[in-house]
Amino acid sequence: MNLVKFLIAPSLLALSLPMSSASAQEAIAFEHFTLPNGLRVVVHEDRSTPKVAVAVWYRVGAMNEPEGRSGFAHLYEHLMFNGSENHDDEWFPPLQEIGASAVNGATSLDQTYYYEIVPTGGLERVLWLESDRMGHMLGAVTQEKLDEQRSVVQNEKRTYENRPYGRMNNREMAAIFPPGHPYHDSVIGSMEDLDAASLDDVKDWFRQYYGAANAVVALAGDISADRARELVERYFGAIPAGPPTERVERWVPALDSARADTMLDDVPQVAIARDWVVPGRGTPETASLRMAAHILGRGKNSRLHTALVKEGKMATAASANYMSMAVAGVFSISVRLKEGADPEQAKRRIDEVVEEYLANGPTAEELERAKTTGHADTVRAFESIYVRAMALADGTILSDDPGAYAQAEREFAAVTADEAQDIARTWLGKPSYTLTVLPYGRYQVSAETVDRSAMPGLSPSPDLVMPELQRATLSNGIEVNFIRKAGTQLAELAMVFDAGSAAEQHATRGILGFTTGLMDEGTQDLTANEFANQQERLGARIGHAGNLDETAFHLSSLSRELSPSIALWADYIRNPGFREEDIERERDAALSGLSQSLVNPDSIAQRVFGHLIYGEDHAYGTNLAGRGEAIRSFTREDLEAFHQAWIRPDNATIYASGDTTLAALVADLENAFGNWQAPAEAGGQKTLDPVPDPREGRVVLVDKPGAIQSIIRVGAPMPDGLSADVFELNAMNEILGGSFTARLNMNLREDKGWTYGASSYISGARGPQTFGVTTSVQTDRTADAIKEIRRELTEIRGARPVTADELALVRKGQILGLPGRLETNKALVGYLQYIRRFDRSYDWLAALPDRYNALTPESLTATAQTRLNPDAMTWVVVGDLSRIEDDVRSLGLGTLEVWDAEGQKLR
Incomplete structure (x- = not known):
């Protein structure tokens, strides 16, 4: 499961994907209705695959946060995964056991949204869960949960800011939007504001923004509108509308004059960002600004890439982007310079490229390419029911129109060269901000008819039908x-x-x-x-x-x-x-x-x-x-x-x-x-020799002075990908660290709050594979995290063996998710590659249920005993050695060395 949140997302689909009108309307035929309690519902029927994409969106984001509570919308999103009154437990296991996929949530400046893709037979369970956290949340929110998720979010913030250029976005937004503007503060917030969030704040936020009348439910896939109306009314109809919420008016602040800042960061290349505040989504300017971003900075054929990378040879990357949001938009240019390149010369070249576009506009060929590429992007994206559900929800929540995407695509397809030039001249001719980063209504509530004492079970799911090869x-x-x-x-x-x-x-x-x-x-x-x-x-x-x-x-x-x-x-x-x-x-x-x-x-x-x-x-x-x-x-x-x-x-x-x-x-x-013939010379050769098992532990430390987190990797070589027990090895790993609900993540993230995520993997090679554990933890918990990882590696071998419940969760999640595994052309091609690489038969996927059903807790525990030796693991830790080295040495994990980043042993 992807744990990454989009901290500043443009309106998800309606304005980020240009579409041709006919294709998108064919892709999304929808019906929409509103329940008496104000909940808006959009349904798109597609019976091609037995699954349904569910999107639940709330019109509340970082822009709604009061002063001193930055990051609160995102923090509350995390809490929504920690249980509701009638399911006071982790969100993921009941979805995993019905084969759900793409389960997550995200917070942007304008909205918060949650989504799942489930087999058709599991839809009622998802609606029960989603309606329970919409209507029955307050009694399940505790101080303990708030403290836990506060720590997780703060580690997420550290994760982003610990990366090169990770602090740029926050700096830019604070500079171009004045204090008091709803976009001034970052989505993830400040450490101080996160620390200040109280339990009363949490409950007030829920009461204010998580009512039915402030939400949209979008369903796309194997369901009719009539059935959707019946289910949504049943599960959501008794939820109160909530208080009225005020819409934030459009506010496009202007700079009086060009501004520039310089920031020092631990980066290898000079980075230049140039930003203009411009109109956002649903405005007459939107399509032309998107066109300008495409022509100026999308891809290797764009004007900026050509001028600065190919011809100017002063940069390694140059791009442009238009973020179209509800209150305002941001037009950005981003450039990464080559070592030794002059930043001032690069800025002058950026000026020249932009000024040339403003003076002469796009060419007819550029317009045609942009529109064709946009059409192709849309066809690819809308092959997925998930994308369709999200597009419908996006349009409804922010534009009061599920079909807002259609208007957006018509406008993009109709952009003329004169319009593109005029609007770009109006907005990109205004003063800009440059950041240079140098190295270093009245509602009624229906009667409650849902039995919330028990979660819905799973109705029968169809068997996987393999298409003809x-x-x-x-x-x-x-x-x-x-x-x-x-x-x-x-x-x-x-x-x-x-x-x-x-x-x-x-x-x-x-x-x-x-x-x-x-x-x-x-x-x-x-x-x-x-x-x-x-x-x-x-x-x-x-x-x-x-x-x-x-x-x-x-x-x-x-x-x-x-x-x-x-x-x-x-x-x-x-x-x-x-x-x-x-x-x-x-x-x-x-x-x-x-x-x-x-x-x-x-x-x-x-x-x-x-x-x-x-x-x-x-x-x-x-x-x-x-x-x-x-x-x-x-x-x-x-x-x-x-x-x-x-x-x-x-x-x-x-x-x-x-x-x-x-x-x-x-x-x-x-x-x-057909006429391509092999050269007379012999082709290349490679030999996949086995890798001997290590006999003892080994630790390598790499110093990263001032790091706020330590990166931990630990593992060992495994048998090749064709070995007899590779299936059991992967199933055991799923329980240890292969999913959100696995032992490692539940320990280090959900229980301890030391990290944004911890996982383990089997590398998936045809030859000798690797077992590995990876995480990044706050610096002061480095040694503690290592001890916990080692404990988990040890206990799964017998002291805390694989349980029947853990195996059942893996079995259900894998088997019930099979019908959706081959949804797209890309997925089908990937499957064909996979079975050839590992010498599988074509029906291997269809035979997986029998293989999973044959597994036992004892067999997986035995696999852990055979394959995992905690005393002979290889450990790599990258962090601030002045703060962590002594503690790591004291753990006695094996021989310990200190290396530099290029593999040279220092001591």
């Missing part, structure tokens, strides 16, 4: 695996090569990422700009991804443009340009990324841990020292040789899913790849 072979031997998914208007393809980072075993480490990164910069016949233009013209997305074992090149295409998109994809894979100017630009970006990773404590911990597990010589190994020298050494000949050794037809498999037929797909693929 079709196969073919191109004339050059490339195997094609295809699943037809009609009606999506999309196709998703992946060409997968048996490479991955393991392909660097006998090469210079880092060359894979350097090679694939440069492939994004164009082909032999298309420059980077031309390649980006072609993708935008087709509405296609082309890119790469990889893991330890495989390297994949992906294509996401509109079905109507599949033939030319495949042709462009083939050119990208087969004929990379590897131009010298692109190589130098990628080299600069890679070196900047390396510099940033050397000051990012999470990156340091990850690299050092991987190095300790695998070493340098193993195929999965990493080198810590010399990475900069390697990046500086790569030549065009090196890249061409690596590409020829690994990116070749005799090492490739194609996986595809989408709204086409196998015959049409194979014809397009044959035209694009």
Whole structure:
């Protein structure tokens, strides 16, 4: 489960995704109604998958917080997951056992929202739970819960601010919005205000804002409007409307003159942010401001990226963004400079790019590309019922119109060059703020008819039905695996090569990422700009991804443009340009990324841990020292040789899913790849040798002076991904640390409040895998957290063995969530890749219920006894050694060394 909250979110979908009117209306046909108590309900029916997305939104956010209570809306959101009067327990277990997914909540400046995706048979349980915390919350809120979640939120704040550039956003918002403006304070708040929050504040907040008339329930998926009305009336109809809430009027403050600040932070690159306060959502200016952000700063073909990164060679990244919110909007430009670049020169170049746009506006080609790309983005996003539910709720809560997205998309599609120029000139011609970060109604209540003494059970769920898998072979031997998914208007393809980072075993480490990164910069016949233009013209997305074992090149295409998109994809894979100017630009970006990773404590911990597990010589190994020298050494000949050794037809498999037929797909693929022949030279080689089990514990400390948190990683090598007990190993890990409700997170976050999250994982490699635990904790609890982690690793082996209840929760969550696992084309392609990588049969997913049902608490405890040895674990801790070293040494975890961020032993 994703624990990250969007601290400052633009209105979720209606104004962040440009859409063509026809496509979006086809995607979201809805009905809406209002209960007598004022609760608004929106329903979108889609019977294609037996699940329902549930979104419950409240019109209350950080903008509603009184002075001295910043962060309160977000703190209350956390409390909503800690139980209600009739379910005074953790929120997640009853949802996990019915197979719910995407369970979370978030707070923005304008609203707070909660959401779940559940199998159809579990809908009543979710509505019971959501209505219980809407209407029956006060009696369950205690001082103990408030203190616990206050600590969790404060650790979340530390987590964000401990990252490079983590304090910029708060600084910018406080500068552009004056005191008293509802957007002046950050969503997460200040430590002092969080400390000041009282139990009475919590209860007053609930009474004021969590009434039915201030909320929206959106349901999308396997449900009719009539059934939705019946269920929502049953569960929510008796909840009081709550007091009237005042709407905050639009307030777009203006700066009298340009302002600039400089902030010092522990960052590797100079960062420049430039902000204008502009009109927000639902205004005549919205569409043109979105257009300006797209053309000026979206993607590698944007004006800012071209001017500062490609041509100016002074930055590694340059972008623009428009946040459209209820009271006002923010138009932002963000630039990260190369080492040694002059910030003042970069600011002058930003001025020139903006001034040129204001003087001449966008070109016809830029307008067309932006609209086509927006259309393609929308089709992809709205394939998910979750996105549809959130869009409907967003429009209802902030615009009083579930279909607000349709008006927004019509306006974006209708933007003309003159309108875009005029509105940009009006607002971006005003004074701006620059931050430079330098290194260092009357309602009735129906009668209560719900029995709240017992939570609803789960009605029967359908079995997973596997779609038909079709196969073919191109004339050059490339195997094609295809699943037809009609009606999506999309196709998703992946060409997968048996490479991955393991392909660097006998090469210079880092060359894979350097090679694939440069492939994004164009082909032999298309420059980077031309390649980006072609993708935008087709509405296609082309890119790469990889893991330890495989390297994949992906294509996401509109079905109507599949033939030319495949042709462009083939050119990208087969004929990379590897131009010298692109190589130098990628080299600069890679070196900047390396510099940033050397000051990012999470990156340091990850690299050092991987190095300790695998070493340098193993195929999965990493080198810590010399990475900069390697990046500086790569030549065009090196890249061409690596590409020829690994990116070749005799090492490739194609996986595809989408709204086409196998015959049409194979014809397009044959035209694009059929004449591609393997080089005469042998391909690359890699060997996945086993990794010996460590005989004793080992600890490596890395100093991060002044760090407010310590990053902790601990683990050990595991057998390969094809081993007989890998299924049991993953099931055991789910109980130990693989979910929100697992032992590690419930201990360190929910019980102790020392961290924002703690988890464990099995790395999922085909060869030797890794078991790992990862968390970041407040500095003064570093040694205590290590002791608790070690205790959990020890107790699951027998002192506190796996219980029947824990196994039942995992079993239910995994089995009941199966019908939704293959919802999208991307999910289907990913599944095909997965089963090939691990030698699974196609029906492996459908057979999972039998495998889960065969597990026993004893078998999982035995797996923990066999695979986990707390006395022979490898520990990595990155933090302020002046405050933590002595305490960690006293734990006696094993031999202890102090390293620097590049792997050099200091003592």
